[in-house]
Amino acid sequence: MANASSPANTLPEMGARSAPSEMKVREAFCGDLIFDWSYQFLSPEALQEFAAKRLPQDFSARRSELLDGRYMNVTEEREVSHVLTRGRNSVLRDTGAANGGENSKFARIVRRLRSGQWLGATGKPITDVVNIGVGGSDLGPLMTSFALREFASDIRQHDLRTHFVSSMDGGQLYAVLPICDPETTLFIVASKSFGTSDTFANVDTVKCWVKECFAELSDDAVGNDWLTAWLEHHVIGVSANVEKMTNYGIPPAHQLVFEESVGGRFSLWSSIGLAIATTCGTRVFQRLLAGAAEMDEHFATAPLSENIPMLMALIGVYNREERGINNIAILPYDGRFRHLPSYLQQLDMESNGKQYTATGAALSAPTGPIVWGGFGPNGQHAFFQHLHQGYDAFTADFVCVLHRAAPQFSESVAAALNEQQKLSVANCLAHRRLMAFGKESETPTEHYPGGHPTSLFALKELTPESFGAIIAAYEHKVFTQGLIWGLNSFDQPGVEQGKKVAIDTLARIEGKSEQSFDASTDAIIRMI
Template sequence: MALVSGAGLTLDVSYQNTPINTLTETVTLPEQFDQTRQLLLKGEYLNVSEGRHVTHILSRSIHAVSSAKNRDTRFAKMVNKLRSGRWLGATGKPITAVVNIGVGGSDLGPNMGSFALKEFADDAALNELDVHFVSSMDGGQLYAVLPIIDPETTLFIIASKSFGTIDTFANVDTVREWIKPQLTEQQWLQDHVIGVSSNAVKMNDYGIPPAHQLTFGEGVGGRFSLWSAIGLPIALSCGLRTFERMLSGARAMDEHFGSAPAAENIPLLMAMYGIYNRQHLGINNLAILPYDGRLRMLPNYLQQLDMESNGKQATADNQAINYATGPIIWGGFGPNGQHAFFQHLHQGYDEFAADFVLVLKRQAPGFNAQVANKLADQQQLSVANCLAHRQLMKFGSDNPESPRDHYPGGHPSSLLFMDELTPETFGELIAAYEHKVFVQGVYWQLNSFDQPGVELGKKCAVDILQALQSGAKTSYDESTVTMIKKARGDE
């Protein structure tokens, strides 16, 4: 059995295909890795393609909003004013709902954290806000949210690092029309909008009062930003103290990552086993399987964190590479997945690796003892299923008389578990995966902190949008031209 513990988490790699001592000899990190790791932890690691330091780790201390020295920050004041019911809209009614409009890192992290930590909300006597999330450019989420909120009692967070993301402002433009029967645009901007961005100039130009702006550094990448002002919805859902507890958990993982020996270092081992499975076993995908409903958004979050960081074919100094890098990240909430895609995992032909994420115990604040006991029983049911499916994926089961009952097994997996989910262990979990991605990027010689493929896709989309709206002739391929004509109603 191979268990490694640190900062509130335990990693079981017993079901991987090589022992830790062999792994550390097989996967050799660059000679300067220790120095590189310390640069990251100090906020001095250079994102070479964008010419700035990577500073998201510093956010874990800069935004320690509930500590004595920071309780008067603008972030904290906003949270306290909204959660106490003292933030009044333009017509004098208290704000009771908040809608976060953002996409990518401005949505996935805040959404996941708000949902996972809701039961730990502090200051229970304060005003409970209904916090909603809107990210889809097609307006589908906005279509569902607008009928259940009131312009006079709703505040909108416009979250965009650049403050120019077209997906986000497509939703914002629709909201600006929606509020007009009850509010003027000036009333809406003055009393119903908070801007969160690294671009204060654009927030000013948009008309958001400086007092209602939150900024974060250019060195905080979107997919690493839930610790920064982008995490405002988490603090609004759960309170300042809970937000700070999450940050403190992340700081504990930073310390563990920075000091623990390789054979005892959770993020390092996660990264090295991922490298081993990708390059030595040829497994091109990793299933993320959380067995706690509060972590059901984790696979989507990690998909962006990992694939946007390390899905690349060029080194940090822009040299072409001819080896595999980051795997395809996919997965889903384990108990639901058992009734969906686990059939393929157990008896399909494809190779995969898996991370099982498990919470052993659960408290049930707010319920009587009888209900709390039943909820504890359900947690045990989840634990049992996690361990059973993990075991079967590794060891399989054979019935020579019935091919239908043959389970090939042989699939490597890690089990990352905690005694209980708390704001601290949640922060530790997310920080561990951040560091894992960083280590793998260093090993593969990538810049894990840019996303040039995403940027080109955005530019192409803008060009096609102009063709759709203007009716101008286009020089795209036949299929794209046909679809543009159909969308315009020309055919």
């Protein structure tokens, strides 16, 4: 028998978990979204008791403030309004809000691009859109565009390809620029502050690329001012800073503005989602917003026992505090959710990875967990060995899609794809079950300790609505956990000091400073 003292067998309450035959189904529903927490080894009564102990007394009031756009980000002294960008009664100046409709600037821009009516400086239709942004200006649009691209409407008159560039090292540009034509490529410069160094390092390289191309063209093609021609025909700015966009030279007609009160990691619903709409169309984008709005209503009105974000939050806090589990793996079993783990890393860890309260008081207890994960079917051949038989405690969220339509394929190919979907679901359910209950064996290599609490999101089908709902559920989970721990989930001062030190380091690398750091850093700089 495997060593009974292994960590997986000594977690609090693990030994008291129900046998598979005694397991009771614990589920909550929102539209076509199912949240199953049966394998958390918690009774509804125990969770209710925990909620009574840990939920703040004013939780309902704070939740209403969030949903109404009145909740205060006290550090930055502004309200938190991302929920309003997907509401139909929004009064924000965000030109990407759902209530903007087909006549908004956002929608008009998307129509021109997707119909081939947007022409570059030399009169050729735009064929490629490159979204340049980082953090919330990249992760959300990238994830959602990848997940929902198959829902793109078929009214396009020509192909429009969307690319994403975020890394400051230029590695992504190195791959994207050779497959694009400067005459037919439009760049979305997405930056809340319109001053992010990572983003503008990429923009500066793009300008060099464009300048070389335009220099080879006749003056009749682009005139004698290549930069103005490029800015007027090949750039859209998306930011909360109108002044900086204007000073940069972006025409007002090509500026999409969202409010300062919309946090970057919560901004895919705003005009930051332009790349989603260029990939999928405005109707799909509005369906995405509608699904998120449905989850907002569910979060506002469903009782605790049926409230998906509240269940997620309380279970997560219980696992962190009562079971001492410091990490959660995000394991999607549908390729369209491939970018979900990276997105949730930022959403959760930048929001709640803190050691101080919203008022600046130091905390001595743990807060947000480490969020990691990967595409489940690939993970089975990579890190699942450690999950099943390693020494570390973990919890996990599985995601699966029960049915998949394939109307663009022939009947036989659609049937084959459906069989693959069944195989994926079967593997998802099997590994989740094995992590929960384990497998006894006298042979150590065949013994699985089990005892790992997990949850499952099961979507009847992936649609723009169900995708919007699941992302909004995670947002509200993070918000609720922040309230429980007394955090401000809407600031991120921990990322700022590294940027400041990097400025000093770059000055030394470029020979503009003689500042010394430490022996190791100085040695590497001398090599440069």
